[in-house]
Each structure stands twice: as C-alpha cells, then as structure tokens.
Amino acid sequence: MPGNTFGTLLTLTTFGESHGPAIGGVVDGCPPGIALSEADIQPYLDKRRPGQSKYTTQRQEADRVRILSGVFEGVTTGTPIGLLIENTDQRSKDYGDIKDTFRPGHADFTYFTKYGLRDYRGGGRASARETAVRVAGGAVARKILEKLVGKRLKIQGAMVQMGLHAIDRRRWKWKTIDANPFFCPDAIAAEDWARELDTVRKSGSSIGGVVEVIASGVPAGLGEPVFDRMDADVAKALMSIPAVKGVEIGAGFAAAQLCGEDNADEIRIGTRGKPEFLSNNAGGTLGGITTGQDLVARIAVKPTSSILTPRRSITTTGQETDVSTKGRHDPCVAIRAVPVAEAMLALTLADHLLRFRAQCG
Amino acid sequence: MPGNTFGTLLTLTTFGESHGPAIGGVVDGCPPGIALSEADIQPYLDKRRPGQSKYTTQRQEADRVRILSGVFEGVTTGTPIGLLIENTDQRSKDYGDIKDTFRPGHADFTYFTKYGLRDYRGGGRASARETAVRVAGGAVARKILEKLVGKRLKIQGAMVQMGLHAIDRRRWKWKTIDANPFFCPDAIAAEDWARELDTVRKSGSSIGGVVEVIASGVPAGLGEPVFDRMDADVAKALMSIPAVKGVEIGAGFAAAQLCGEDNADEIRIGTRGKPEFLSNNAGGTLGGITTGQDLVARIAVKPTSSILTPRRSITTTGQETDVSTKGRHDPCVAIRAVPVAEAMLALTLADHLLRFRAQCG
Amino acid sequence: MPGNTFGTLLTLTTFGESHGPAIGGVVDGCPPGIALSEADIQPYLDKRRPGQSKYTTQRQEADRVRILSGVFEGVTTGTPIGLLIENTDQRSKDYGDIKDTFRPGHADFTYFTKYGLRDYRGGGRASARETAVRVAGGAVARKILEKLVGKRLKIQGAMVQMGLHAIDRRRWKWKTIDANPFFCPDAIAAEDWARELDTVRKSGSSIGGVVEVIASGVPAGLGEPVFDRMDADVAKALMSIPAVKGVEIGAGFAAAQLCGEDNADEIRIGTRGKPEFLSNNAGGTLGGITTGQDLVARIAVKPTSSILTPRRSITTTGQETDVSTKGRHDPCVAIRAVPVAEAMLALTLADHLLRFRAQCG
C-alpha cells in the first residue's frame, strides 16, 4: 500500500492539501449496525479546530464534516464511509513568498527533493491540516469501540509538559483538561503555561511539549506479535503525527534506568477474583499484547517550525536566504496534537480489536 | 496481513519458537542480481548470538543460517529467499516449572489470555530468540542497500546508556564498540559498565539500557507520508523489538523542551555546492521523508524480566504464587538489542528505497 | 485491507452508494509530475455513462468528476488524488417496493445476510454505479502508463458476443466500436445485435455478453509470481466487476482442448532483431509475467437480473413472493462493462509497472 492508508482491517485512507478545495478520507472495514452521524464526529473536529483560543493559529476553518456513504437510516452498513471536509479559509496569498524557499524544520525541502515539485500553499499535504481527517476517522473508531467493547473503554489525552515545564502528576484531574486551552490536567501548571505561552506567542517564537494518551478499559489480548505488536503499532500511529519526535509506552525511557526488580509489574488476584497488576511500568502491553491495564503512551512534540526570527536557509535554485514566517501559526502545536493522538490511538485499538476477532474471536 | 510479516515491498516473514525444531523466515521482494551467500549473513548472527561473554545468556546456539532458495550461482534471483536456523540447545527442562505460572514482565499472561494456550518452553514465540531471524533478514537488506545505494550507506548501532550510566558523547569512537562486550562507543564508560554489570549479574538482577542506531549516507527522499513516514516506520520497526519501551528520532524527547529557534536545523549551501544542514535535531527526517542527513534513532530497553529475586504473580488457574527465574538469561538485554536494532533499521530503509523507486524512481 | 481498495502500489479506494449523496475514491501512489485534469478523466466516464442510447438504462447522471487533491498547477504531486462524483438523478422512490424483497440474481439476499441490513435504494453499494469510480481511477492509470511507457501502450475493449451471437473476427475493426452503441468491432454483427436487443428491451428481458480487452505495447517483465502473477491479478480485477462470471486469458478455455504442439507459441528473432512470438495462445503472459505480446483477456457477463417477467423469491421476513422489476435498467449490461474492464486492466498494469520498478527498476 502507498502511504496514505492507516490500519489493516479498519482502514483510514486520507487525501487533501492545506489549500486545495477539500480534505477527506475513506473509513473501510467498519462493522455494520453502528449508529453514526456527523454529530458523532463533529465534537472531535471542534476540539482540534484552529482559532479557538489565542494559543492556536488564527486560521478560521469551520471543519464541517459530511458523511457521503456507508451510513443508511442512521447506522453503518458495512460499506466504506466517505468523509469530506471543505476547505474554506484558504489564504494562499500568505504563502506566495515561500514558494521558492525551504522553510527550516518544515517538509518543504524533503517534498521537493522526493517529488521534484511541491504544493507550497500552506505546506500542502505536509500541513497539519490533514490531521483533521484523522480526527474524523478516530471518531468513527470510537463508535466502533463503544459498540463492541462498551463505554468502559475510554481514550483520553492530556498535555503533560510544555517546554521545560511539566505538570505535577499529583494534581492530575481529568476535568481540568476542559477548563484550560492546553488540555492540561493540572490547573496550576495551566496557569504557568498561559503566562509562558503568551510570551512565546508575542515574540513570534514557539515551544515544544509532551502529550500523554491513555486508553482505559482496553480488553486484554489485543496486538499481533511479532511485528504488529500493540506497542509497535501505537508507536507508528503516534509517530506519524506531524512534529512528533518520540514515543514511549508505560515507563518508557525511564525503564532503561530501572533494575528488573523495580520494573516488574507484579500480579495478584484482585478483590473481584480477577488478575490485577500492582503497577503499570509496562504501560498496558506485554509481549506486544494488551494486558487489560491502561494503555499509556507519551509523545514528544517539537516546537512549531514557523517562527518570526529569521533562520538561514536556501531556495529551490540553491541560493542562500533567510526565512521568517509571518503567517498564522500555532505557538505550541503540541496542544492541537492532543485530539489527534487520541484519534490515532482509537484507530489503532479498533483495528486491533477487529484483528483479534478474526483470529481468536 | 497477520503480524509476522514486516515491510511493504521488501518483506520479512518469520516463524519459530524458542524451543521448537527451528526458526526461520522468508525475505520476499529482493531485487535480482545481488551477490548473496550465508557468509554475508553469518557475521551479523554471530554478533547477536548468545553466550559470547559473561554478560549475555549462557545458552549455546550455533545460529548457523541456511539459505534454502532465491539464490542461484551466488546471486539473488528475485524469488523469495528462504532462511533456516536450526535450534540446537533446547534445554526445555529448565522451563517445566514455569509451565503454569505467569512470569511478571514476560508475555506469559498475555499470550495465554489471547490464544488460550501457550508454548511455555523458553517463552515460545515471545522469546528474544525470534530476533535472530530479524538479524538474518537485516543482513539481506544491507546487501540490497549496498548494491543500490553503495558502501557510503552505513548502519551502525551502539549502546549509549546502561541503567543510570550514560556515555560521554565527546569520547564516542565507533572502533570502541568492537573492543568491549557492550557495543559501547565510550571506552571509559565501558569499564564502568563492566563493573556495574558484574554486580547485577552476580545478584541475579538485571538492568535496562538505551541503544542508538544511526544510518549515514541515506539518500534524501525516502519515506511515504502521511502514515508510512520514515520516522513512523522506524518507530514501529524498533518498538517491535522485544523489551523496547520507547523510540525517539533526532532530538527526540529533548525537542519538547526546545523553542523554535533552537530546534530549527538551518540550511546552507555546503562546500560541495550541495544543501547542508547546520544541525540535526530532526534526526534525518522532515515531514516523514529523509533529508540525506544521518538518520538517528534511540530506543529504551527495559531490564530483563527474568531475575532471581522472587516476584509476586499468579498461576494459569488463578492461584497466587511467587516467581524466581533461575534459567540462563541476559543481565542486560539491551546489549543484544544493538544488532537487532541495526537489522530492523536496515530492513526499513531497504523497504523504503524500493518504495521510492516504485513511485519516484 | 478491507475490500474497497484495489492494487498494491497504485491503489484505488472507492466509496459510495447508488442513491447516496456522492460516490468517489482515492488514487494513491501516483508518481509525481504527470499532467492531469478532470478533462483527462471525463471522456472515459462519458463512455460508461448511462442514458446514452436506448440500449442502456435511462437513468440520467452527469457523472461530472472533481479532483479534490493531489494535483497542483496541472500536474500530479505524488500525494493522494481525491475524486468525487455527485449523484444527481436519485429516484429512490422507484425502489421502495423492493425494500423488503430479495431480487433474484441481485446481491440483495447476500448483503442482507452478511451485514444484517442493507441500503436497498437502487442496489446501494452493489449497484453498478460504483464502477464509475473505477473508470475515473482507470483514467488516472492510463495517464501514468502513458507517461512511463509511452503512447504505444494502448488498452482497448470490445464486445465480442451478445447472447448466442458472436462477432466474426475476420471483420474486426477497432474504428467500428465507436460507430455503434455496443462497442462492437464487427459492423455486421452490430446490426444483428441492434435488432436482437430491441426485442429483448421491449419484452423487458435481458441478455448476457462477452467482452474482450486487449492491452498492446505492454512491456515484458510485468507480473509478480507466484501469487500476484499478471494473469491472476487481471483475473481478479475483471472478476470483481459486477455481473462477470468468467475470465480467460489468451486461448483461455479453448486451451484445454489443445495438444502441446498446437498450444506452444513458438519464438523467432523478428525483423527488428528482437524476439517475436509466432502466435499468442498465452495471451501475453507466461509464468505470470508479461511477454511483451498483446495482453488479451475475455470476460463473460451475465444478463441483467432486473427483468419484467416475475421471478419467484422471498422477503426479508421469509415470506414467498414474486419479483418483477420495472425500474430503469440495462437490457445488456455487458455493453457498459467495456469501459469498466478497460479501466480495471489499466489499473492492474499501472500497479504492476510500479511494482516492477520497485524490484527490478
């Protein structure tokens, strides 16, 4: 398969450029009989949508999704689900001046080198705009999971670090993530971040961050060793999000510092008579198969490459130049990575649930 | 596809359990006309092979690979390459006592939960033994890369941290990795590690580590957005290695702490008249496509779960028990992850090279 | 992959129901730098479009295709090409009466049995309407082939038999196929067919047919043994077209009657100093790999299942009933299978051309 399809049994194939007429995609393999309408998808798109606070790009996109197929009388039919989102606020003129320049940190150089040409308007295909379709696909995946597993399966993301400032995990409250524009679960950190990001934003700079996504209520047994392990597929799913530079599961890089005694997640029989792990360094996966514990992943998101301070670069014809970006951009793109990471995790889990049913169902 | 095939155009399909008669695999999609014999593969297997120092498991496996097909008169024919490695040192008796017990940190619980039964001998399919076939496949991938790209493309791995002890990067010498049993590029760190690991080993404990793999001389343009980005596929490839809990590319998690100005890899025209990046925070990939710079990835490897100190666990019938592992095991499994990580990177690059030729060749 | 994607490296993913808002698809893996616009696709859609003669259904669909992505300044960019065709003439009311009935010969029974529900409007996903997107995808494939192979590669289809009436191959003229509404290469047969089909049409009946598709100028070497042989993939491509019940390559079923001496396509050195086959019983493929001769395939198309004469059937609730179809339908659906078969052959060849480049390029 070429690179614009994600998944094995539940697939999302996406298309669309930042400044073309529309972006969209096809979800294939969806089980029949699942209630689905645009209203199930729109809230997640709204969560990702730009222009909602001063901390995200001021581009205004309605991001209204249309379901073009695969749903009849309110339920999925088992046929492919066509999804379409029209682009409305395409200020291409903002990008004319970068037509012949490779913006450092962006994909301009690599797209041009690979394909010999590029749609330079707003980053074209490499724009984070394509992630809107991932979010729409993720919403469909959530419906599948809800139907096949139940409401106990929850997928939630939070930003846990902005630049050098990490949250205090003892203050973690899920409700807090809706009370600030950062999806931050620590109310005090959120205030610090607001001050910090104001400075960053006003100076035309940008800053990185760390996002954590957690799926709870995941059935044990999902994941296909030895290559399509759950952790491997989660790693791919999350690393495929623009600007992500690292993925870790459970204890992650901290596990490298542990001895075997401290790392082992011991098992007892819980109060309900079922196996219970006493810790979760594994992050919910052993041997690439889910344990039933929370599936926990963290991603490192680099700072937005579009900044005001000029950076040295070259043109497509090999001339040296300086690049400074004045367009509309996110000072901390990690914020909007939260709903995208949730969507990718939902797609991965739903895909593996179907794979499980096929072989072991 | 089920989970035991890696790659899209150049595929490695593997089979085999730790204590079955043999392990092996099939490399399909290999271009024709490439010189290949067992002698091209064996050195990499020898590098991974256990029992070579006191710091790895004392299991003795010859790991002799046989090429069963796909090579005629010394060169590949374009047909699938069958690879076979007989298991010789299968002390199954060592494992009888864990037949009904889930060893903490191992895949015993998840395999049993997923499949309803498991080959308990030495971890069965979940044993790190399967990685020998990855190494064999990686050796074939290296030959492909050498033929199609040239000797300038090099893939090398090193261990850069053991437990809390990281190397000093200023002392990095590639030659040093062959001069100690840890693939450590820092001679002084290697001495410290030897002392440290002696203690760990004698106490029947284990310790984690970090491995870095670098591919230099990689052509620009490899990687298939938006899902099969080079970084996403490298993340999957490396996270699929047993015991790996995190993957980062370039600056990785450190990028989350940077501002846009510091993270940007500026570009100039180099002395040879070609584009030259002034830093490599991107780790050789932008927008999921290689830049031509070094492709740099790091993985976190957890400590071996098999340790002497008893850990609490349960049996397959739900009885609580304690588990202590007395078999032959690696005190620091990160060491042997080095050649495996190299192999997975080689397979990923060769696969993407063929994908590039298909679309843009 | 679920079932709505065709191809390996050049893929067409389609969606859409007969009476939904739109049908469409995504072509992924298209090489960059190929001139492409709606004007390259529309003529093929027009060829397949219903309502053009009294011998095809009177449904009126403009079948206007929009390219939503993957093309910039008139050329492909290497990113996925989104295609959209709005449905305009959706007389759903025609279908209300078959809502609860399984029409014999149609997919009503199987869709309902498989998915537990079905979009009954006009056959839903099982309608031949979905083939419009195949034709659009095939047009893109033709552009790829033209760019990579040249204009010498031609893909043409013809109807060679209607019911019991086969053409006389000695009268075959390619120009004739545009001079009658049957894509018939034999002018005299076309006249007979017109009379015959008038009778069929007026009686509310239908009739089957045989379509032949030929690709000439195909490079030798395409096809991936042992499973993705060119003949195997052509067979799948053509058998996936609605109403097709048989596929043969070259001499096809006649080969079963031949002895080895008569079947062998002998080889000589031609006048241009290149290998030349003296016959083409193989139909352009040996061992699943193209020989460079014409690739010749024929398909059997069953008569349209929608007929006026009542046929015995049952309802979704298990009541016996009789079904008679009064809606708009094709008396000989084989006619419109011609452009669809051409499209599927184009997609198959373009996909295999990219696969060839990957491994042997």
Add this chain to the structure above:
Amino acid sequence: MPGNTFGTLLTLTTFGESHGPAIGGVVDGCPPGIALSEADIQPYLDKRRPGQSKYTTQRQEADRVRILSGVFEGVTTGTPIGLLIENTDQRSKDYGDIKDTFRPGHADFTYFTKYGLRDYRGGGRASARETAVRVAGGAVARKILEKLVGKRLKIQGAMVQMGLHAIDRRRWKWKTIDANPFFCPDAIAAEDWARELDTVRKSGSSIGGVVEVIASGVPAGLGEPVFDRMDADVAKALMSIPAVKGVEIGAGFAAAQLCGEDNADEIRIGTRGKPEFLSNNAGGTLGGITTGQDLVARIAVKPTSSILTPRRSITTTGQETDVSTKGRHDPCVAIRAVPVAEAMLALTLADHLLRFRAQCG
C-alpha cells in the same frame, strides 16, 4: 506485498525452487487451538505427488512435510506455522541443455527478461513443484474450516474434461474420482481418457483439461465487496496456479448466452424453513458474497509445454534454435491441478471466513 504471499488474514507465504535444497512456506494468522500434525497435511501432498501413475511425471519426490513451528502439544498456538519439504530427487543434469534456451510455453523467457537471470534447473521457481507448498497450506486451511464451520463444509475437485473429451455429468459420482488416476467422476469417461492419454504420453505430446472445484456447506455472507469479492478472490487464487488460462464461476461463460429469465436463480422457502435457491447459475456467489449454495468454479488448464516434438525458439543470446523436451513430465498437467485447486479454494475460504469474523463476527 511482494508476490509470494497469498491471503489477507490467513496468509501463505511460500519459497523454493524446483532443484534447490528445499521448498517451504509460512502459514500466518491461523486461529489457536486447532489440532494439527504432519499427518493432517501428508495425505493431500500424497494426492498431488508425482510418480504415482504412468500419467504423471516420473520424478520421485517423497514430499515429506515437516511442521517447524506454530504447533505445541498437538494444537496450533496462533503463531506462524513454518512448513518445510526437502527436495530429494533433483536430477539437475537433465536441465543443463536448456540452460541457455527459452522453452516455448514455459516461463523461461519471461523470468529471464524480468530478472535478468534465472535458475534454469527444472524451471526454478516457475516449476509446478512450488504448488506442493500450496497443497500443504491448503491442508491447514481445511483444518481451520473444519474447526470453525464443521465437517459439513467440503472442498472437492474433479477433472471434467480432457482435451476434447468432457464427462457426462449424469454419470457424476464423487467416489469414482478415487478409482482412476484422473480424478474423473465419470467412470466411462475415465476409461476413454486412459486410452487417449496413453497415446499422448507415448508420442511425447501433451493435452489440456478442465478441472471443477466445488465447496459445499459454505456459510452465506463470505466475500468483501467491491474488489475482494469472493468470486474475484477465487478467480485470482485459481488463475495463479501454473498453466491455468481461464476461470469461471457457476454458469460461467455459458451465462453470456442466457437471457435474464433463464439465468435468475429463483428463491423459495425450503422444507426446513430456510431460503432455498431453485438453481445455481450464480455458482454460490451474488454480489461477490456467498449465498450458502455450493461454490462452483472451473478452470481451464493448458497442455504441458514440455513435449518431444521440436518447437522453434531462441537462445538467451538471441540465436534461433529448436527445443525438444526429453525430461520427466506430465502428459496432462490438469490431473495434478486438482489437489492444487482444492488447496487454493480452501485457503481462499478460510481467509474470507476470518475476514467475515473480523467485520461481522
């Protein structure tokens, strides 16, 4: 995927050349808990094995299969099943004289053209020898079907035509196929064929044939529109068998001659209160999804290309020459295609059964 893997969820990846050390393969995706041993596979290999009558090649191959993995204590574990068959009777010397010659009708020319070199010993990868692994894989698929569907699902093949001589279907008896060396269900036709084939064999000639494979007891609902329809995947599966030139389902090419009234398979409620089709022109599939009726496919097999009478050809260096084959060969290769066709149908059905469970299970 490269071309040596068949299937989507249940895959068979094969390797091996006619005169290499071994042939083999990997079955991946097999559900756990299925009783399996070499004894389940060997009878099917024996059925395909050459040298069993004077009507098949006199090459003597034991075709002993070894299961190398994926089975523990007599049942499948859900991990990949490695299969190995050593080549024992490799009279390579027989083939030295065709080293530089393209045998008409064989894949010599195309393999050489595609790959630039070829393993000329006995046809190398293009030899029908590779089908032994398909038969082994098919035996595993049968066990899966038996476990998941039950013994009512039966897959049986028969030869129904040899050269110009077709069976009389009124004399069809399944028991008869074991009573003659042709898998012929018509005892009288079998006698005719014996005489006919004696003549063919003694004259060093060969003859084509038609094979029919029938799966009865297939659950309704299998098949994945619009591209991975059951009929499309069966067509691919069967056309991928060496020497097959045509595939038809149900009425097949005869359907092209029918009117809608005659072709329609009417439906009634049967004596057991379940839907019952009154005929089976559809061959067990409507809209690409199984109906529950017998799945019926026929394949045309061309005559063996290896014959004694010299045929004109050329050498690898472009010299004209004549080719006459004196090695051990099948006078009617269609005979041995019977167990191979059964195996491919079994693999296709088992794969689609798992796909059904995934989406609709």
